[in-house]
Each structure stands twice: as structure tokens, then as C-alpha cells.
Amino acid sequence: EVQLVESGGGLVKPGGSLRLSCSASGFSFSTAWMSWVRQAPGKGLEWVGRIKKKSDGEITDYAAAVRGRFTISRDDSKNTLYLQMNSLQIEDTAVYYCTWYYYDRLNPWGQGTLVTVSS
Amino acid sequence: DIQMTQSPSSLSASVGDSVTITCRASQSISNSLNWYQQKPGKAPKLLIYAASTLQDGVPSRFTGSRSGTDFTLTINSLQPEDFAVYYCQQSYNSPDTFGQGTRLDIK
Numbered sequence: 001e002v003q004l005v006e007s008g009g010g011l012v013k014p015g016g017s018l019r020l021s022c023s024a025s026g027f028s029f030s031t032a033w034m035s036w037v038r039q040a041p042g043k044g045l046e047w048v049g050r051i052k053k054k055s056d057g058e059i060t061d062y063a064a065a066v067r068g069r070f071t072i073s074r075d076d077s078k079n080t081l082y083l084q085m086n087s088l089q090i091e092d093t094a095v096y097y098c099t100w101y102y103y104d105r106l107n108p109w110g111q112g113t114l115v116t117v118s119s
Numbered sequence: 120d121i122q123m124t125q126s127p128s129s130l131s132a133s134v135g136d137s138v139t140i141t142c143r144a145s146q147s148i149s150n151s152l153n154w155y156q157q158k159p160g161k162a163p164k165l166l167i168y169a170a171s172t173l174q175d176g177v178p179s180r181f182t183g184s185r186s187g188t189d190f191t192l193t194i195n196s197l198q199p200e201d202f203a204v205y206y207c208q209q210s211y212n213s214p215d216t217f218g219q220g221t222r223l224d225i226k
Binding site: 037105 | 169220
């Protein structure tokens, strides 16, 4: 069974940093493209970014709202996806989901981890 | 970025009804359109991919179709477990973008 488990969320002050992790199991993580999607409280889904597999150059793409502040990376030896978030703003408050970017569709999704940016 | 305009933003229906949700892309996205269902406090779940292909395990009362840049999700014979929020997503061009969501409530 494919499982994605996010961790690392919490409360952080504006301007601060946080690193989220997503532990993957049940599939070949090293050959998977992976994505982060977020959802602000009471709002819709927002694509954050994506990382391709190593053989595709581990190329990353980001939404404009986070480009230059967020960095997606992966450690295939640990089956783990990361989201490094710097210069956090109040509007970055959201549940962050890790998901397998499988043939142009997002499936499955982790349970999400809440990031709250507040002073 | 490609804009996805989803409508309606909300609708009410009864068990047994049929409903249709529409997503319009701001440019051609071929068939690169997916539909997700999200229930309160849960992660989204993939329902339909490539505009009209049903994800494994999803009931056949869910159907997807495309006409140009217009995409529809139809749910026939609504069941109690279908009341949720539905999102479309285009994966044709990065960045991927979602529709605003449609909340389906029980009438």
C-alpha cells in the first residue's frame, strides 16, 4: 500500500523558516515525481511545486507565490521528500500535503501537516 | 499561468439526484484535467484523470467529459457519501492549477 506521511509542521513567526518532510513507502520513490500542495484554512487547493526524479535531473517547478522562498528536495536513500520554507509570511498558513505526481495526476496524498505563521 | 474557472461554487442536491460541475480552462489543455473529491478534514482523493478516465475503485456514477476547453464532472444518483467539495486540476502546463472548488451540500 502506498503511504505518504508528512511531518514538521508547526507555529512559526513571520520571516521564519520551517522544513517539512514526507516519508514515502509502498512504491518506488526514486522513480517518482513528487509534489507539494497546500490549502489555507477554509480555502481551496493551491499547487506549491514539484520535483522530478533523479534521472530527469531532479528538476523543480514552483508556483509564483513561493518561488525564491521555498525549495523542494528529495533524499531517495531515505524515501523522503522535503519542503524547505524560508521567509514565511502569514499567507503561507495552510495544511501542506505531499503527493505522488503520477503520470500528470496527484495520487495518492498524505494526510497533511499544518503550518501556522503568526506573531 | 493557465486559469481554471470552476462552476458553480456551491450547489445543493438530494440523494438520488444527478449533478454536473464544470471547469473551463483559459487555454487548450488537451485532456490534462483531473478531478478530486475532498471531505472535511481529509486529504483530497483522485476521482477522474485525463478528463474521463475513472480512477480505480471510484464508483461508475462518476463520469468526466471534455468539450474543447470545457470539462464536466457528472455524478449520477447521488449517494450520501458524495456530499463533499470537488476540485478540478490542470496538469498540462507548469504550474499546475486548480479550480476554486465546488461545495456539494445535501438539500
